[in-house]
Amino acid sequence: MNKAGTTDRIRFATVWLGGCSGCHMSFLDLDERLVELAEAAELVFSPFVDTKEFPEGVDVTLVEGAVTNRANLAMAERVRERSRIVVSLGDCAVTGNVTSLRNLFPVEAVLAPFRAEDGRSGKAFLDYTSIPELLPRALPLHQVIPVDGYVPGCPPDADRIWEAVRALLRGEPVALAESMRTFG
Amino acid sequence: MIPADLRVMAEQERERQEGFRCRILVCAGTPCLSAGADAVLETLRQGVAEGGLDAEIEPVASGCMGPCSRGPLVKVRSRGKEVIYERVTPESARQILFSVVKGRKPPTVSPLPPDFPFLARQERVVLANSGAINPERIEEYVAAGGYGALSHALHEMTPDDVCREVSLSGLRGRGGAGYPTGVKWSLARKAPGERKYVVANGDEGDPGAYMDRSIMESDPHRVLEGMALAGYAIGAEQGFVYVRGEYHLAGRRLEGAIRDAERKGLLGSRVLGSNFNFRIDIRTGAGAFVCGEETSLMASIMGKRGQPWNRPPYPAQKGLWGNPTLINNVETFAAVPAVVGRGAEWFAAIGTPKSRGTKVYALCGQVEIAGLIEVPMGTTLREVVFEIGGGIPSGKRFKAAQSGGPSGGCIPAAFLDTPLDYESMERLGTIMGSGGLIIMDETSCMPDVASFFLDFCRDESCGKCAPCRVGTVEMHRLLRRITSGTATMDDLAKLEELCELVGTTSLCGLGMTAPNPVLSTLRYFRDEYADHIRQRRCAAGVCAMAESPAPGAGGEALLHAMGVPGEVE
Amino acid sequence: MRHADKQSDSSLSPALASDPRFTAVERTLKQYQYRPDALIEVLHVAQEAFGFLSDELMDHVARQLKVPLSRVYGVATFYHFFSLEPRGEHSCVVCTGTACYVKRSGEIVKRLEGEFDVKGGNTTADGKLTLSTVRCLGSCGLAPVVVLDGEIAGRSTPDSAAAAAHRLIAEGKPEKKPVAERPRRRGRRGGTP
């Protein structure tokens, strides 16, 4: 067994953009397979670990969620710059999915209810200045940066994720079986 | 009416015309009318009436004379001599009339020189009567030899003879694809079926083309005669002219022509005393480019959404109401009376070995003299643009000629000496099409032109098949990314792949040819595309480029991600 | 329910039945012997007479020709010529065919859209003007072309088109005048000596 920090493990990251974190929950459903993963990979960045900055020299990054605001956009670019392989994890990253339901309306219309003033306090319901600016449209990851593999599903179940991760650990491209690549 | 009556009618009309000292023809085609031709005609009529010159001078509203950008045009014809005046106003018309009466030259108006290349370099077969007769008087068409070919065919030729003559002439479809007309006729002739139909396709939807409109406006009987010959040849008793909805004048003139021809026994029952019956009805298009496609056109004639159906079966086997149907373009039918009347050999001697006869072009865009011309097949583009069209205005350079409308492509300056015929144009990646020739100078941007055509196709796609319905929209979006400076080279690759898909898998001709303007501009002007993408620069100054993003801060990706604002809905 | 009160055959309201414009529609129906394939010709006449196709008109035509309602609606919306909404008092049509396009008719559309605060294909809020575009009127020799209430104005510019549209609304009818003379260059090639 390898010890943490040894160099023959791959540098592995997961990123959470505009999504519900369901894909990450599903990732946790890998259960005992997580142990196997930990033997082969070092988790260098993830909502599960306390790292502030996306590190340099990452081998594989799984990205959950659509690119829906400026912060997502900057993160996606940084992920691409610093990762050898980027994989879209789940329908939001792959298709935009629920996050992009708002694309049917202009951003202003989407935000209007939040900007409206609360009758009692006279303040807006939401302080829009404190959250990152929404992009005009929420986009699938591959429409923003080049993506190397896709794991569709909402969320993709653990078996799918494992299938993809195993291929990546072997240094092979993600190639899911037909039953594992449905949207939804 | 029997053939002898036809001869009498022609004789009487010729005598009537020769009785005038002079006939003044005013072009009453749409372009000249919108330039004020009716005021000119009115002035002439008034002048003649006031001067009591009714017996000597006849002002006539004629069809199109050709150089439309120089209208209103007036042609003075006396004792076999002709002079043409351009840009005539009511004032100058008065001068012209005065000069005719006095037998002098008008003081300040000069006619076009007799060797004016725009007119002198043409060879008019289909347009022989355009601008020479009053399209609203059947007598004038007959006096010019009209219905002679029909009369000859009905009494001296079998239907097979007519088919053979058309085959031997080498006439090919003037609507776009250039399918041999004789073969089409023979197929329709041989197809089993009690009822058969003849359809003239006058749904000239190509932007920048108006040959068919002009023919229908200027010489409607020629189209009717061609259709009647086709009806006789294939054994049909009913014809339809499908006229584009926008062409009010053409529709009106055809309607009048059909009425007159029926009254004189040149259409209807027992045509010219023979056993042949032939009726023609008009169907009016309602604004759908796809109806230029044969199967869509037939759906439209039957009162349905103009959506195509999969071929085979071809219209010649199973067309209108399931019956064999012969569909030809208006210009094709208009060539038939000349083919049958003057013989296949005569016709075949014009043009090139594989593309015979003449072709009418609508020459427009950035060219000195825009208008309608007819030249032998194989005339070079250079002759057309620089000799006939007078070159490019304002000292600019010729960049490309766009032919075939949204289904066609462009011919760049390097190929100016290409002979305009079906094969040569296909080799260059474009098509003859219906004959629109749009001349572009360096102020035209090629990706922008491609985007223009894709916008058109996207709008005109009927929606029946998925590749065309969605593919044209995605192609247009990619092109707009390019012309707005937000595309990547990857987008260009995607665009080319979509071109292949839409061109190969679409159901009908609209989709199959929709990528042509892109492929053709890419073939000759790839640098311009790359320039738009890499340098974010439009050399022609047409495209408004998105502002260069601030360095870092996700600018490039953002620009790309946003693309151009959507516009569906 | 919207149509619960309708009789199956005489769905016509007295107002429409007695409308003088309606006789043209009836005449055409008869002329084509109520054949279903006459649908487009009938709709042409109805549109010409009424300016647009109302539900009631389409309903009537469907019953008379014995074609399904959905087909009438499908046909009426397939073709650009038919309008299911009343049009403005005046119309301004800008040709965006190829010849007009290369001579920058797009700029005319933009200018008019801005000038009258209306998107192409729509009618101004006051119902005065419908602005639309058309793919080639076949008057390419006069490009770029604008049509105001049926009168063609050739060699238009954004300025001339905007001015003409304003005049049209103010005066109530299009002016008929010869196309503005293009500056003529004498000599060198073609033209008058």
Add this chain to the structure above:
Amino acid sequence: MPVITLTINDELVSGRRGESLLEVIREHGITLPTLCHMEGLSERGGCRLCIVEVEGSPRPVTACTTTAREGMVIRTHTTRLIRYRRMIVELLLAERNHYCAVCVSVGHCELQNVAASLGVDHVRYEYLSPRVTMDLSHERFGMDHNRCILCTRCVRVCDEVEGVRTWDIAHRGVRSRIIADLNYPWGESETCTSCGKCVQVCPTGALFTKGATVGEMVKDPGMLRRVLEGRDRKEWEG
């Protein structure tokens, strides 16, 4: 019935005269994706997924609309055909708002299955995100235009089997929409018999039974066959 022989993917196979290429191909166990085709309805040739290469033909033809002829040489799975099919499905997915995760037909959707079988794991084209509506005016059924792929099975089954033609397509191109009567709300349609056949033949979640939750909307593919066979054999007489 006269038998014809043709070559499919280098194998000599036989079919009956008058059969379509699609029928012959499927009878020989070759899977060919289709979306607008449905046994018992007229062929449309609109989705273009069943394109095959026919030797001597300059471009692929749709198997559903092509009659099998003696001596034809057919290829069903060349590299380019597979690529084209994938692209067409991508275009269909980009055209409307196919949010599988929240669609009543997830798991039972022909578009979803065809996409998976063709290996479409992402869509390279810009999503058009049209703003389209849902029609819930009918008491039993619903129409969600977001999921419609314009295959017109509903139009055809209504016209050809039920004999009503409540449905048709309005507008054209990418703006095409399925409409009832004169674009009336479905529930106010004068002609709809509420037979529900359109719902059963719809390949996606565009037409659905109300009250079905996500993933519950199972269609009955045998319904049409039963109706047509019953009609042919006049099972309801005497």
